[in-house]
Amino acid sequence: MHNLQARSTVTSHLVTKRTFPIATPSLRLAEIPLHGLIRIQGDGKASKLKASIEAALGVALPLPERSTVNGTTRLVWVGPNEWLVLCALKDEETILQNLTSSLANQFAAVTLVSDARVSFLASGSEAVVFLAKGCGIDVNVAAFPVDAAVTTRFASLPAMLLRQATFEYVLYFDVSMAGFLVEWLADAAEEFEA
Known part of the structure; x- marks a missing residue:
């Protein structure tokens, strides 16, 4: 069998x-170099499911269109019955096992999706202006505070947009779109290079 090495970046x-x-x-x-991405799906109204996720991750479930953080682990609300765990690659397997164990015998799915996504960091004082070129979401701090997260379209593609700091945004896409992106x-950045 061949030893396969995970990619660090696609670009x-x-x-x-x-x-x-x-x-x-x-x-x-x-x-952003490859990092852990784990999808959790289950009944968002089930208190046992919510408690199990929180116990496995050590982080509170986020409110809709928000994310919560504990150290290097971030939990992002993706929809009423879906969350995405963002973590260090070295922690991915442990977190996956913890979630799988915690959610055993519950109507839930835990899926590793790290290799299926590519992520880009947009940062700097003009990041808000730049992002407006790709999507209609108001990403000014009053409307889209730190830890806000939405699924949207960016550059006409399905995307998840996350604000992780005042001037830092992360965009997640299907990895097959990396070349186009x-x-x-x-x-889109040419005007900022002058």
Whole structure:
């Protein structure tokens, strides 16, 4: 059997005429290296399920369109019956096992999706202006505070948008869209490079 090595990034393997990552004084765009992503699905109204998730992760369930954090583990509300765990790659297997064990004999599913997603960090004082080019979500701090998270469309693609700090946003996409996204992000960022 061959030893397979997990990719750290996707964009480093793309053939493109664009320069990526992008770093200007007011905007930075870069791929976030591979990290753990675990999808949890179950009845969001079931108190036993909620308590089991919280016990397994050591983090409270977030309110709709929000996320909660405990150390390097973030739990994101994706929908009424779905959450996404973001964690360090080194913790992925342990968290997956804890969740699977905690949710045993409950109507729930725990799925590892790390390799199915690609994520990009948009940061800097012009990140809000840049993000407005790709989606209609108001990401100003009053409407979209730190720890806010929504599923939306960005650059006409399904995406999850998360605000992790005042000037830091993370966009998650299907990994198969990485090539298109690098081209789109680089093109949309040209005005900030002047």
